[in-house]
Amino acid sequence: MYLKPNVVLEPLVDNWYAWSHLISPATAAMNIVGRHHTIIESYLAAPSIHAEAVLNPKMRGGPFMDFGGGRVEEVEALQQKSHQKQEKIIQFAKAVKELDKLLANEAKGFGLENLYQKVPEILKGYVELFYDRHNNPGFRFFESLLYKSEFYNKNSQSIAMWITNNDERPFCLSTPRLEEADVLHLDISFDNPVIDELAKMKRVPQTLGYIEAMLGIPTSKEELFETFFTETPPPAYQKYTGDKIRMRYFGHACILVETKDISILVDPLISYYGYHSDVNHFSDVDLPDKIDYVMITHNHQDHILFETLLPLRHKIKNLIVPRTSSGRLEDPNLKLMFETIGFENIIAMDEMETVRFSDAEITGLPFIGEHSDLNILTKTCYLVKIGEFKLLFLADSRIVEAALYDHIHREVGNVDVMFLGMECDGAPLTWLYGPLLTKKLARDMDSSRRLAGSDCEKGMALVDIFNPKETYVYAMGQEPWCEFISSIKYTDESNPIVQSDKLVKICHSRGMEAERLYGEKELLYDKQINTVES
Numbered sequence: 001m002y003l004k005p006n007v008v009l010e011p012l013v014d015n016w017y018a019w020s021h022l023i024s025p026a027t028a029a030m031n032i033v034g035r036h037h038t039i040i041e042s043y044l045a046a047p048s049i050h051a052e053a054v055l056n057p058k059m060r061g062g063p064f065m066d067f068g069g070g071r072v073e074e075v076e077a078l079q080q081k082s083h084q085k086q087e088k089i090i091q092f093a094k095a096v097k098e099l100d101k102l103l104a105n106e107a108k109g110f111g112l113e114n115l116y117q118k119v120p121e122i123l124k125g126y127v128e129l130f131y132d133r134h135n136n137p138g139f140r141f142f143e144s145l146l147y148k149s150e151f152y153n154k155n156s157q158s159i160a161m162w163i164t165n166n167d168e169r170p171f172c173l174s175t176p177r178l179e180e181a182d183v184l185h186l187d188i189s190f191d192n193p194v195i196d197e198l199a200k201m202k203r204v205p206q207t208l209g210y211i212e213a214m215l216g217i218p219t220s221k222e223e224l225f226e227t228f229f230t231e232t233p234p235p236a237y238q239k240y241t242g243d244k245i246r247m248r249y250f251g252h253a254c255i256l257v258e259t260k261d262i263s264i265l266v267d268p269l270i271s272y273y274g275y276h277s278d279v280n281h282f283s284d285v286d287l288p289d290k291i292d293y294v295m296i297t298h299n300h301q302d303h304i305l306f307e308t309l310l311p312l313r314h315k316i317k318n319l320i321v322p323r324t325s326s327g328r329l330e331d332p333n334l335k336l337m338f339e340t341i342g343f344e345n346i347i348a349m350d351e352m353e354t355v356r357f358s359d360a361e362i363t364g365l366p367f368i369g370e371h372s373d374l375n376i377l378t379k380t381c382y383l384v385k386i387g388e389f390k391l392l393f394l395a396d397s398r399i400v401e402a403a404l405y406d407h408i409h410r411e412v413g414n415v416d417v418m419f420l421g422m423e424c425d426g427a428p429l430t431w432l433y434g435p436l437l438t439k440k441l442a443r444d445m446d447s448s449r450r451l452a453g454s455d456c457e458k459g460m461a462l463v464d465i466f467n468p469k470e471t472y473v474y475a476m477g478q479e480p481w482c483e484f485i486s487s488i489k490y491t492d493e494s495n496p497i498v499q500s501d502k503l504v505k506i507c508h509s510r511g512m513e514a515e516r517l518y519g520e521k522e523l524l525y526d527k528q529i530n531t532v533e534s
């Protein structure tokens with residue numbers, strides 16, 4: 001039997017959609033308490049307000065549960081269960097707030113050594129206190145030790161297994177998963193190799209008995225479990241055998257670059273198939289059996305999807321992530337995170353560092369902006385060079401200072417193809433980072449610090465610097481299968497659409513190729529075309 005192509009293996013933490021701020025213990029603690037528990041309390045206080053807000057397009061992506069005001073008893077039960085199961089984590093989050101207060105009240109520029117005695121008991125040995133150059137106090141976690149401690153609770157990880165027949169799903173950061181008759185809850189943590197065995201069955205058939213035994217499916221769930229499998233083999237993957245570079249856009253920021261010898265996948269977000277969709281799209285069937293390099297550009301929920309990455313884990317030979325070991329709540333270490341959840345061969349890439357293999361090079365480039373002016377290091381743009389051909393992946397970077405890219409251009413020269421995200425309005429700081437802040441941010445401050453990508457002017461500054469022959473706007477979160485994670489639904493009047501239309505038009509007027517990608521796109525390039533250096 002094969003695993004059906006529209007089976008979702010939805011990773012959960014504490015019954016909420018798992019994303020990259022729910023793994024590293026300190027960051028996870030703040031999100032479980034500051035996001036999940038807060039949304040639950042708010043729902044239980046006024047379920048009908050949530051129901052109304054979910055229907056209001058202006059509130060899209062807000063902290064509102066999508067249960068139509070119902071299922072109150074189940075949400076209460078979830079609250080109780082979480083308070084019991086996450087007892088340690090709740091204490092941890094409380095201790096972090098106490099430490100914040102301690103530093104604000106008592107670290108006044110004098111030596112910090114005596115303050116270590118006053119650090120909350122459960123944080124002792126896990127933090128280093130310091131001042132920045134402005135004499136502001138702060139602390140960092142010894143993150144790798146936290147992963148080894150009681151605060152890394154992998155028992156709160158699980159997988160919800162279900163069949164999807166369309167791309168409609170509630171916004172996943174605001175609505176937890178409750179029991180459904182057609183959803184099978186697998187009580188396994190993300191590092192469990194059984195996930196690889198299950199995912200392999202998309203291509204390689206196995207007996208049901210084999211996988212049932214591995215997962216320990218109880219007799220009462222066998223009937224449901226068997227609906228996830230089929231005897232029909234998937235269409236065979238057509239390996240690229242030509243001499244060119246093949247680029248395939250899979251939607252959002254996900255791009256596969258292949259030659260007959262190598263494969264590179266950027267920011268994996270793979271849609272499902274096996275049901276009607278109005279939008280043509282590549283899917284799992286279009287991925288090679290082994291992927292040489294998977295690259296992650298930055299730590300936002302729409303660029304690191306465990307739902308895609310865990311089933312791909314067995315295919316990934318190398319995983320490149322931006323480097324950090326800052327120990328800050330807002331900047332968890334991605335290498336540590338991926339290692340902990342069972343990935344191997346992870347490369348933490350520094351700015352201007354290069355990995356070479358076959359006839360290809362991958363260089364990490366500085367990524368600026370789109371992080372609400374927080375000191376976050378886990379963000380990298382990538383230059384991929386195959387033969388003489390250069391593709392530049394800029395993800396959501398907002399070019400707050402064009403001179404940075406002048407400096408980069410001096411090192412890497414012109415490029416052939418440039419991919420740029422233009423979600424130029426972006427959510428305010430607190431939407432993503434709110435649970436990590438020590439004090440409430442004034443509304444006008446919050447809205448001045450957005451998770452915004454480049455607009456037309458900033459995008460054109462990049463075009464002027466790198467002189468790409470082709471420019472593609474991507475990472476717009478527009479495809480129907482991205483909405484559950486991006487919470488984006490544009491109209492023709494939406495600023496990101498207006499701005500990107502404008503950029504495309506200007507490029508065309510200069511005789512350059514340009515397009516805002518949507519759904520799917522395939523392009524073939526010659527490896528030996530030399531770019532004209534300026």
Ligand SMILES: [Fe+2]
Binds near residue numbers: 298300370396451
């Ligand atoms: Fe982003």
